[in-house]
Amino acid sequence: MKSLDLISAELVDSSTLLCDQGNVLLNHKLKDSTKPVVAAWGLMNAGKSYLLNMLTQHIENEYFKTNDFRETAEIKKFETEDFIFLDTPGLDACAKDDLTAIDGVGKADIVLFVHQLQGELEAIEIEFLQNLVNSFGEHASDNIIIVLSKVDKESNDKIEVIKQKVLDQCEIYIGFEPQCMAVSNTFYKKGAEKNIQGLMKSSNIDVLHNTLESLLESANDVRIERHLQEKQQLIKKLKVEQKSIEHVLEQYNVKASELNGYAKSFNKDITELKVFMKKLSKEYYDLELQRD
Ligand SMILES: Nc1nc2c(ncn2[C@@H]2O[C@H](COP(=O)(O)OP(=O)(O)OP(=O)(O)O)[C@@H](O)[C@H]2O)c(=O)[nH]1
Numbered sequence: 487m488k489s490l491d492l493i494s495a496e497l498v499d500s501s502t503l504l505c506d507q508g509n510v511l512l513n514h515k516l517k518d519s520t521k522p523v524v525a526a527w528g529l530m531n532a533g534k535s536y537l538l539n540m541l542t543q544h545i546e547n548e549y550f551k552t553n554d555f556r557e558t559a560e561i562k563k564f565e566t567e568d569f570i571f572l573d574t575p576g577l578d579a580c581a582k583d584d585l586t587a588i589d590g591v592g593k594a595d596i597v598l599f600v601h602q603l604q605g606e607l608e609a610i611e612i613e614f615l616q617n618l619v620n621s622f623g624e625h626a627s628d629n630i631i632i633v634l635s636k637v638d639k640e641s642n643d644k645i646e647v648i649k650q651k652v653l654d655q656c657e658i659y660i661g662f663e664p665q666c667m668a669v670s671n672t673f674y675k676k677g678a679e680k681n682i683q684g685l686m687k688s689s690n691i692d693v694l695h696n697t698l699e700s701l702l703e704s705a706n707d708v709r710i711e712r713h714l715q716e717k718q719q720l721i722k723k724l725k726v727e728q729k730s731i732e733h734v735l736e737q738y739n740v741k742a743s744e745l746n747g748y749a750k751s752f753n754k755d756i757t758e759l760k761v762f763m764k765k766l767s768k769e770y771y772d773l774e775l776q777r778d
């Protein structure tokens with residue numbers, strides 16, 4: 487069992503941490519960044535960085551580095567006139583990069599959940615999606631967009647089948663069908679480079695961009711709502727912390743009154759001892775006098 491001193495030392499540490507978090511929340515000015523934050527989120531290699539390059543018009547020179555192997559390890563941002571785009575490391579459920587990706591999505595007002603169009607959502611994607619939906623609260627259905635990427639690799643029939651499966655999975659596991667768009671980054675890039683409008687159109691990147699534009703207003707509400715939720719959660723934690731501190735204080739008070747009791751009886755013993763010593767020394771003195 488932990489000693490009272492150890493428990494109180496731990497409580498001091500956790501309370502300090504909570505106070506720091508509270509100060510960050512209090513000092514966080516919502517108006518600081520009026521532009522909504524759009525984060526690309528999803529499994530490794532899903533096409534997140536490529537997608538953000540297309541949405542930010544980095545056609546020839548990529549800004550968000552892309553690759554066939556695990557590439558993005560840090561959150562990277564790019565600010566446009568309307569949005570702040572965040573690239574996050576691919577999720578794989580065991581790497582420490584997941585924490586970076588989760589941190590990135592925590593700052594987002596809109597999430598592009600990028601899923602490579604090979605098949606339906608994997609179990610791990612559903613789990614991440616469920617957590618995401620919880621943190622977005624009532625705004626989840628508007629501000630989480632499923633982006634099915636690399637559609638240039640599949641036939642139209644297959645795309646429709648997979649899209650329907652993904653939407654069915656969403657209905658079952660997160661309780662609603664989010665907006666879902668099938669895009670091709672490579673079609674958009676080729677179309678833009680060679681000025682082939684048809685290719686750009688079939689990439690669906692502009693449709694996705696327009697959807698983001700339509701969310702500009704409500705994205706701010708999401709930020710305010712999430713900020714409020716964070717504050718409420720912190721208040722809950724602080725209340726629990728306060729109870730623990732009161733409990734420890736009570737135990738210290740019990741100890742203090744026990745010590746007080748000991749001190750009183752110790753005082754009484756000492757006083758009696760003093761009286762006895764006085765008496766003894768008087769008897770000794772009288773004896774000495776008689777001897778003289
Ligand atoms: N055919 C095709 N390939 C794509 C498309 N989008 C991305 N890719 C390719 O998929 C691979 C991964 O793309 P990235 O954008 O780096 O993927 P990511 O999700 O950012 O990957 P991590 O950062 O490692 O998680 C690269 O080889 C891209 O060229 C697409 O729309 N079509």
Ligand SMILES: [Mg+2]
Nearest residue numbers: 534535557558
């Ligand atoms: Mg990447």
